[in-house]
Amino acid sequence: MSAKVTIKEIARRAGVGTTTVSRVLNDHPYVSAEKRQRVEAAIAALDYRPSQTARHLRGSSSGLLGFLTDDVATTPYAVDIIRGAQDVAWAHKMVLLVTDSGGDERVAEAAVAVFHEREVEGIIFAAMYHRPVTLPRGLSGLPTVLANCYLEDRSAPAVVPDEFDGGYHAACAAIQAGHSRIGFINLWEEDESKTPPYPAIYGRLQGYKKALADHDLPFIEELLRFTNQTPRENYRHTRELMALPEPPSAIFCGNDKVAMNCYSALAELGLRVPADVAVIGFDNIAHISEGLLPPLTTMQLPHYEMGRWAARYLMQNRGCALKPVQVALPCPLVRRGSV
Numbered sequence: 001m002s003a004k005v006t007i008k009e010i011a012r013r014a015g016v017g018t019t020t021v022s023r024v025l026n027d028h029p030y031v032s033a034e035k036r037q038r039v040e041a042a043i044a045a046l047d048y049r050p051s052q053t054a055r056h057l058r059g060s061s062s063g064l065l066g067f068l069t070d071d072v073a074t075t076p077y078a079v080d081i082i083r084g085a086q087d088v089a090w091a092h093k094m095v096l097l098v099t100d101s102g103g104d105e106r107v108a109e110a111a112v113a114v115f116h117e118r119e120v121e122g123i124i125f126a127a128m129y130h131r132p133v134t135l136p137r138g139l140s141g142l143p144t145v146l147a148n149c150y151l152e153d154r155s156a157p158a159v160v161p162d163e164f165d166g167g168y169h170a171a172c173a174a175i176q177a178g179h180s181r182i183g184f185i186n187l188w189e190e191d192e193s194k195t196p197p198y199p200a201i202y203g204r205l206q207g208y209k210k211a212l213a214d215h216d217l218p219f220i221e222e223l224l225r226f227t228n229q230t231p232r233e234n235y236r237h238t239r240e241l242m243a244l245p246e247p248p249s250a251i252f253c254g255n256d257k258v259a260m261n262c263y264s265a266l267a268e269l270g271l272r273v274p275a276d277v278a279v280i281g282f283d284n285i286a287h288i289s290e291g292l293l294p295p296l297t298t299m300q301l302p303h304y305e306m307g308r309w310a311a312r313y314l315m316q317n318r319g320c321a322l323k324p325v326q327v328a329l330p331c332p333l334v335r336r337g338s339v
Contacts, residue, residue: 010046014038014042016035020039061121062120063121064095064118066097066118066120066123067099067126069099069100070100071100071103079303080303080307081303081306084310097115099111101136112138116138121318122145122318124307125146126146126306127146129200131149133149133150148161155324157322158324159309159328161199161302162331163199163202163204164204165331166207166299167211168210169332169333170204170280170282170333171207171208174339177339179250179278181220181250182212182223182251182252183223183241184205184225185238186226186254187227187258204282223244225240229254229255229258234261238262250277251279253279253281253282255283256281257288259292259298273338278297278339279296279339280296282331283299284299284301289336299333300331301331302329
């Protein structure tokens with residue numbers, strides 16, 4: 001940026017008055033398309049950018065949104081939250097400032113301080129997995145929307161996956177394919193005193209049970225397993241399910257990594273997917289779900305859609321107090337070859 005470029009120089013190059021240049025810079029509606037185009041061409045040619053101070057004095061926007069995350073930026077399948085938010089930001093000619101704190105409170109608070117300095121118009125706070133969070137100090141006074149997480153008291157707007165919906169439709173997919181004994185290797189909550197457990201664990205289980213009930217099928221306790229997600233545990237639970245006197249003909253796995261280990265255990269037992277046992281995953285981690293043979297039928301976590309919703313909510317409410325709406329987005333079924 002050249003600090004020496006002035007509005008007068010832009011006006012001279014574009015062949016218009018300084019008032020017209022000012023109107024274009026402030027996105028004033030009463031400028032002809034032809035003059036606006038000439039001014040914008042002059043701005044680009046001269047590499048002119050208004051200073052932050054001048055913008056503030058004019059009372060116009062900073063053109064910035066903040067995005068603060070604990071680990072999303074380094075998580076391949078969750079980075080789509082950033083992509084969704086960025087697409088909306090760009091559509092509104094906004095720039096997304098992204099900081100990954102890595103779970104370090106000092107980094108998060110430093111990022112918030114920068115967001116204040118840069119006068120961002122809003123902040124999206126995102127988590128790697130669906131859970132309750134505590135916001136960093138200093139966010140008060142900044143419009144904030146949570147993505148893939150929420151506050152315990154629901155005092156801030158949040159968008160999360162509908163875990164119940166995902167569990168329900170995963171079980172329905174197996175039922176509609178003709179299966180009536182459906183094993184479920186659910187995820188495991190380390191803190192067993194937590195009631196209810198994290199939403200993915202509780203919501204998917206309740207959805208699974210509701211699907212069974214809606215199709216007049218009983219919930220069978222021995223078909224339910226909880227895994228700590230290590231390959232050894234995932235493998236063991238699959239073997240135990242298939243060793244039952246009446247084993248399941250389909251297995252719903254708490255995530256795609258569990259499903260991958262489930263495939264291995266079934267193969268060692270000489271069982272084919274889906275001819276002998278159907279398998280359904282959760283998350284739709286592309287390098288797993290598309291890489292397995294046969295490719296894995298799984299539930300899609302709506303990361304991209306959560307990012308879009310959060311940014312769109314900020315854009316739709318610019319200059320207004322944010323209502324603490326709580327939105328759950330569906331987890332669609334991605335059909336491949338394992339059911």
